[in-house]
Amino acid sequence: MASVRYCKIGADVWQSVRYCKIGADVWQALLVRYYLSAVETMFDDSYFMQRALQEAQLAFEKDEIPVGAVVVQHNKIIGRGHNLTETLHDVTAHAEMIALTAAFNHMGAKYLPDATLYVTLEPCHMCAGALYWSKIGRIVVGAADEKHGYRRFYGSQSPFHPKTQLTTGVLADEGARLMKLFFQRKRSPL
């Protein structure tokens, strides 16, 4: 009898321990899920385009055409750049080229299949070519550039690597506003 009692208590205790263990696992899983969704919400396309816009602002302050770019991998900025064509007397010193070079150096790799480039203005065909060679995983573009953007040269064809995903129009108004302000200031300097 005593042994049956013992077994019964033992089973209850075991069940309660198991219940607690499962409960803790579920609780932990929920916390991880909550954390990941909070991180995803925080580090979304707008967040990183804001960082690219900060780069564009730096260009603006140097009297350079205000274009900025950041390269992101696993929610971390691994390369950043802004247009420096005047400062460096180099027509290839576009924001994307500088951000890409920084990212290649950071990774010690010449391809960036897991990275995303955020750029405030549609890339030109030179930068589109560099992005093709980089095999970058994703490109997020802000404002359209009808005059010098790659679409003027490529039309509806994609100049990027077949595996590259493309998103356009992220914080496009902010990117365009900075460009408009820059050229307004050029036309009528104070």
Ligand SMILES: [Zn+2]
């Ligand atoms: Zn370019």
